[in-house]
Amino acid sequence: MTLVPRIKVLGFWLAIGSFIGLLSGSASALFLVLLEWATLTRNTNEVIVYFLPVAGLLMGWILHRWGQSVIRGTNLVVDTIWQGGPQIPLRLAPMVMLGTVWTHLFGGSAGREGTAVQMGASIADGVLYALKIPEKYRQELICAGVAGGFGSVFGTPIAGMIFGMEFVVLGRLRYRAFAPCLAAAIVGDWTCHAWGVGHAAYPVLGDLSLEPILMGKWLVFAAAMALATVGFIELTHLIKAHLGRWVQHPALRMFIGGVLVVFLWKVVGTSQYLGLGVPTILSAFEEPGLGAQVFALKLIFTAITLGAGFLGGEVTPLFFIGAALGSVLSGVLGIPVEYGAGVGLAAVFAAASNAPLALSVMAAELLGIHVLPHVMLVCFVAYILTGHRSIYSAQRVGLFKS
């Protein structure tokens, strides 16, 4: 292909990617504002958490009635990229956004990225159909929506871009989607900031030499992260499978999940495991004395919330689990606590979503460049040890881990 048509194609990708970034970044901004409101409202009126079972019942009924696509969530996005199919419904975007805010308002333990990814994908598919863009560009456009959503909701554009290229197929990076993912992620991040919406600031890590003894420690660390990841994935599947067998109606399942979360909440006697849990993540960078039960409890809270069918994502709870576990391990292994927390933060989600490259870059975008070799080593080893498991059951295996 000679220069002029190449410029045209590049221009097309950058323009359409930017447009998708503009929309998905705006959606992320609105979503973050609502989430902030929900978190604040819950924190100042904790009695609201008692209504989680009822909130679940109501949401479950609505989802069952109108939201089959919402229930399939990120798996629907992966399936559509992979095998085509009907348009990802545009109503998915508002439904999953409001559903996630609903989860957080009543204290479910969930994240954000699933929501941002699904909003981005449904917006991108909407753009494709609205502008009558040929079907052959569809996969790349949906990837761009994912990149725009992920990049803007965390303020990490390049991690978003790589996530959009990496998460669909295990062990493969879609270079074909490079241009639209890049444009969507950068414009998405800028758009979110242009709306005046910022992100949690993490500490910037200082330089730390990666010498052989530390490499050995990181291997042990990575094995522990893989174990936590497997524990999370298996527990969530177990809860989903058993609840699904025992309880017919999804609304009832969410009611039971809500009851369990409220029960646990009262038993542990702290609210730190509800919602996103950003304050605990930040404190993991400071105190190695966080307690070994902290990561385990967050794991259980999140597995119940998501296993029961509440909407949301996995990133922030898995950040919590990884950072809390990493913080504790840093004391045991003799690693600087901010490094233990920072590397752990990225490793569990990297392994759970099979996106070691995206999450390593994300850690660097959040914590500074010095973390990069450390986090790459741990993310990759944890990703291998986790095997062919994934929080996205629809994810394809492009390369067998061996």
Add this chain to the structure above:
Amino acid sequence: MTLVPRIKVLGFWLAIGSFIGLLSGSASALFLVLLEWATLTRNTNEVIVYFLPVAGLLMGWILHRWGQSVIRGTNLVVDTIWQGGPQIPLRLAPMVMLGTVWTHLFGGSAGREGTAVQMGASIADGVLYALKIPEKYRQELICAGVAGGFGSVFGTPIAGMIFGMEFVVLGRLRYRAFAPCLAAAIVGDWTCHAWGVGHAAYPVLGDLSLEPILMGKWLVFAAAMALATVGFIELTHLIKAHLGRWVQHPALRMFIGGVLVVFLWKVVGTSQYLGLGVPTILSAFEEPGLGAQVFALKLIFTAITLGAGFLGGEVTPLFFIGAALGSVLSGVLGIPVEYGAGVGLAAVFAAASNAPLALSVMAAELLGIHVLPHVMLVCFVAYILTGHRSIYSAQRVGLFKS
């Protein structure tokens, strides 16, 4: 594959990758020390530059006699990864190292990464044959050698790792080589530092919002970078082709190349275009008034040096060209000068080697994380606009740029 065999395979890859990193990092350390010596010797005795033609004649004769593999250089590495073939000769490592030091001692304008990549690859292939490792692991091991060499010679391990996975095939990333490349790059970098050998320190860039007007500026910037890249590749090819047609013996070609470099050196009346040119690269971060001829002259010096057959690499001269051009463009376009120089630094080599991801990460490792979205945008657009050109003629096209 279940857990125990997976751990065994992972352990094998990490161990063998670390071993390759140890060797290639040591080779890089020795190489950097010799290079420092050569640069210092030349700077303090500039009369030595007059001997460049004779030095070329001698080197050309030796290469013609004993060094066919050295002449094929990085292309031999790419071909071997791609299609197998006989062992990459172990003597390639010392020959290319000494040959490159020779080039720099007498003032040829060349770089280092070709040398480091070829040393790493020949060491890795040597390890494969020495330890009788099955042939089926060969591609990944050679990639690891490349990663170890590249990562250690620049002190950018993760860029080295990604380069080892990215440079063989245009538009594809070899996930299969992830583990050995990661281990080789990290251990290689550590080894080089453990020998007490450091790297040039670049300025750390502050935060800069990537807003739409700046995005537009970067597109223009990227087009200029692509133009410089195409100019460099085409001029080098032209010199190589014409010299090859007119002058039969390679030693005589290098003699003529040497005469041309000396002639140019006297005409321009400065020594800043000889050798690596690190001081000028660093000054590009400070003064936008570097002059538009600076990048062009370095381009010509380097194209003559490498086109005539002198040994060395392309990275540092292309860093020079990109940083100098970027510095000038920063004044024209209204971009902070350190951003113009820093992004330009990575963009020309990214486009010339078809490794936009590796070079973006390299820029982040050298200049701090804030440069990442900017450099990713420019590297990728320049990479697309450069078309199916490459400084490595053996590089395969895995994905047509369109």
